[in-house]
Amino acid sequence: LFATGSDVAADFRGKYRTETGAFKQLFKRGLNDVQSVFKERLNPAIALSYARRGDIALVEFKGEYVGGIVTVNAVVCVGEYGLVTRPMDTVKAVYPLEPRNV
Secondary structure, eight states: OTTTSOOTTTTTTTSOSSHHHHHHHHHHTTOOSHHHHHHHHSOOOBOGGGOOTTOEEEEEETTEEEEEEEOSSEEEEEETTEEEEEEGGGEEEEEOSSOOOO
16 A cells, blocks of 8 residues: 555455454455455566566465565565564566556
8 A cells, every 4th residue: 555555455454353364354355365366456477587676476385376576586474472573486477566568
């Protein structure tokens, strides 16, 4: 919201309290996982080589896809016990904050 002025989760925020509740809210909207949310709600994916700091990344972490924020040569994600840094080779897709023609 701060970076773009657009809240892509406004209709979702505050409507669940548990992981199960979050998935129920996703299913109500025709979405079934993090990847489908990103494809539906964010700008179109770009090539990994064009990733910039602050872009949103789809990252493979412990056998699941999670969201992360691109930093310098790495991605920061929320792990079980706080923030974790993942290498760029774990990134499956990058979604820029602003639309880019790359």
